[in-house]
Amino acid sequence: MKIKFNINKFMRNNTQRMTVSRNIHDNVKNIDELYDLYLKSERNVSIKHMDARLNAVIVFPNYYGVAMSNLGFLRAYELINESGFISCDRAFLQDDTSKGIISIEKRRRLINYDLIFFSLSYENDFHNILFILDVEKIPFLSKNRNDSFPLIMAGGVIAFMNPEPVAPIFDILFIGEAEAIFPDFFNDIEKKNKSEVIASGGKIKGIYVPSAYNFIFDKEKPNVLREIQNLPDFPKKIKRTWVDKDFASSSVITTEFSELGNMNMIEIERGCKRGCRFCSAGYIYLPLRESNQENVLSKIKSLNKNDKAGFVGLGTMDSENIRKIMQFSLDSQKPFSLSSIRFDCLDENNLDLIKETGIKTVTLGIETGSSKLKRLINKDIANDKIVGVLKNIVRKGIINIKSYFMFGLPYEEKQDIDETIELINAMQKEFVSSSKINKRIGSLTVSFSPFVPKAWTPLQWENLEDPNILKRKANYILDNLRRLPNLNIKINTVKNAFMEAFFARGSRLSSDILIYSFKNRVNLKNAVKETGYNINDFIRKFDMDELLPWDIIDQGVTKKYLLKEYLRSKKFKTTSQCFKGCKRCGICI
Structure with missing residues (x-):
């Protein structure tokens, strides 16, 4: 075969x-x-x-x-x-x-x-x-x-x-x-x-x-969870555990058949201080912790001559030691790459270090061009700053830019999508103009994904937008961008987003439907219908006082804090990032 x-x-x-x-x-x-x-x-x-x-x-x-x-x-x-x-x-x-x-x-x-x-x-x-x-x-x-x-x-x-x-x-x-x-x-x-x-x-x-817990659902509203019962000798909630130090991990094996090639991943931090309201990883890996600097430098030093280091973290450029780590890697003649780069970290010094290692592609998470929705997701970066950073990157000789956007965010209107399209037009214009200095035009790639609400985020109570509306929005975006030269457009399918959303906030009812779908070789939508449920119940908006399936877990971040952030998002108010001595979310109490 x-x-x-x-x-x-x-x-x-x-x-x-x-x-x-x-x-x-x-x-x-x-x-x-x-x-x-x-x-x-x-x-x-x-x-x-x-x-x-x-x-x-x-x-x-x-x-x-x-x-x-x-x-x-x-x-x-x-x-x-x-x-x-x-x-x-x-x-x-x-x-x-x-x-x-x-x-x-x-x-x-x-x-x-x-x-x-x-x-x-x-x-x-x-x-x-x-x-x-x-x-x-x-x-x-x-x-x-x-x-x-x-x-x-x-x-x-x-x-x-x-x-x-x-x-x-x-x-x-x-x-x-x-x-x-x-x-x-x-x-x-x-x-x-x-x-x-x-x-x-x-x-x-x-x-x-899991077998020690019984999930009781409402008889009249079968998708609403009413109670979680635990057997004796088992806790009511399972507390997430984490380590405070000695966690710097790296690729114990590298292979050319990995999606990252022969890159040796080296973890330089865990957690994130930014508080983006759509990002589950930004909450479930709290508190922010730095890897032991000497361990990181030792791992870099141990790499073979032709190995490349991939510095891993939710916000690698947020690390207090990142500049020293990058410089050490360059001095050791070990090229590196970065898993994520923040706009406010791309100053001249950091760009020079990134350029020196030979990086040809930088990836930026922009999410939206809408000033309103930026405040909703707590990632308020001015569009002129985004274009300015892109200009500096390209003029440094880093010729390829990848950027990520979302559509279908709560309260999104046509005007918000148009602001994103206007931003991408400005990015494309600046990209081409700045590339002329290098006498070489690389690639500008914009990737779009439907917003999927995730557990343990302030937006966990929100719904996935109607798939038919999402499809129309995707087509509108494509129609308005496809004619721009030197622009690659990628749009994640609504089908994939629906499946992700179905399970991201699912319950044990979702488990029954998953198994029925597999055994009967039918897609999830048909499986939901054939098992007597309504598909909209699995992508719906949750009530703010509702018992959630993942409430069985104690993340450390309190539900009260997430709800407070959710209410701020609905008013389009931003929240400052984590700071030393911060006690807001409950993780550091």
């Missing part, structure tokens, strides 16, 4: 996935040959697979190339293997399932492992979880699996943002950061069987046992 690397999409700032594809050699005929090719390409492998009491596999429910560009997946893989009594392999989504879903290292089927860890990063991968379990003939629901099946667990950003649409699938969910949870969890499971591990899960901070 010829292996095809499917086109997959992955999110940027929780709102968009980039379309990716990679051509695999034509002579690759089966999964073993493909995995041999991948293993041969891998570098910087420091994992020691030992003979251990327990054998585990960590699964990324998407293809290899996407998984190997995910630092959380690689970090968890590393930590599990450092436990001392667990040997952990990796597995991915496969096209060739003639041998089942097998690990890349030992080529062992998932069903034959003691422990299965899933790494969850994208809501649109939920269907792939069922596909993987189905191939292995593993029952979808935890309650239908006896002790003969592996202990099946999940972590990752989705696990502690809103896991409810897939929670009943897993025996255990990790709520928070692996470095904080794994030590206590590993101490607990070393000498216990599966049933004992699940039974004792409630005693470990950051462990969520």
Whole structure:
């Protein structure tokens, strides 16, 4: 069977996935040959697979190339293997399932492992979880699996943002950061069987046992959650756990088949101080923490001559040490890239450092050209400043600009879209004009995604705009920009946004519909209808006093603060970013 690397999409700032594809050699005929090719390409492998009491596999429910560009997946893989009594392999989504879903290292089927860890990063991968379990003939629901099946667990950003649409699938969910949870969890499971591990899960901070909770929905309004009941010895809420230091992670493995190529990702911070109201990552990774500077410099120094460092963080340029880190990387003759760049960080000195490393593309999150909507999302950057920064970037010789926008934000009107179109016209004009100085015109790319409300943000109570209206808006944007020269336009499909929104604020009812959709081979909309629900109930606006499915989790950020920010957004009022001594959101109390 010829292996095809499917086109997959992955999110940027929780709102968009980039379309990716990679051509695999034509002579690759089966999964073993493909995995041999991948293993041969891998570098910087420091994992020691030992003979251990327990054998585990960590699964990324998407293809290899996407998984190997995910630092959380690689970090968890590393930590599990450092436990001392667990040997952990990796597995991915496969096209060739003639041998089942097998690990890349030992080529062992998932069903034959003691422990299965899933790494969850994208809501649109939920269907792939069922596909993987189905191939292995593993029952979808935890309650239908006896002790003969592996202990099946999940972590990752989705696990502690809103896991409810897939929670009943897993025996255990990790709520928070692996470095904080794994030590206590590993101490607990070393000498216990599966049933004992699940039974004792409630005693470990950051462990969520979904089967210990019963979600009660309204009889007349079946999509409205009325109560969450917990069994004795299990907490009413699961507190997210995190580490304050010693968390600087980096790519334990690099490969040319990663979506990031052979880049070695190095984490320089966690969290974000900006408070953008649409961005879940900006809240669920609070508080903002800096990686240990000496550890970061040591990782840069250890890179091979031709390796490239990718500095990772929600706002890498916000790091107090970023200028020193960039300069050290240049002095060490190690080129680098940045995962995100803020407008107010692009001064002359930083641009000179970025230019010196040879970066040819800068990515900017602009979101909207509307002055009203900028205040709504708490990202109030004047359009003339945006154009001015673009001018400075291009004149420094950085010839490619990528920018991200949203449409379908709350209270968005035609005038707001027109302001965005006017901004992009001004950007395009300045881009072409400034490029003439370099005697070379690169590419200006604008990418649009529908706004998707996310759990644990001030806009979590809002709805996804009607898909038909979103389609009309997308067409309007395209019609007004398509004739501009030297401009690439990308618009994420409304279909993808709908699926993301369906699960992003979903509940255990969403889990039932997901499984029905998979088993009956129907799309989500038809599955909702055939199971007796109304599709609008799953993308609706929530009442401000409503019990939310993800209220089972205590993020540290209080619901009271998010509600206060939501009310400010409705008045188009901005809020200052985090500052030292700030006690507003509850995370630092």
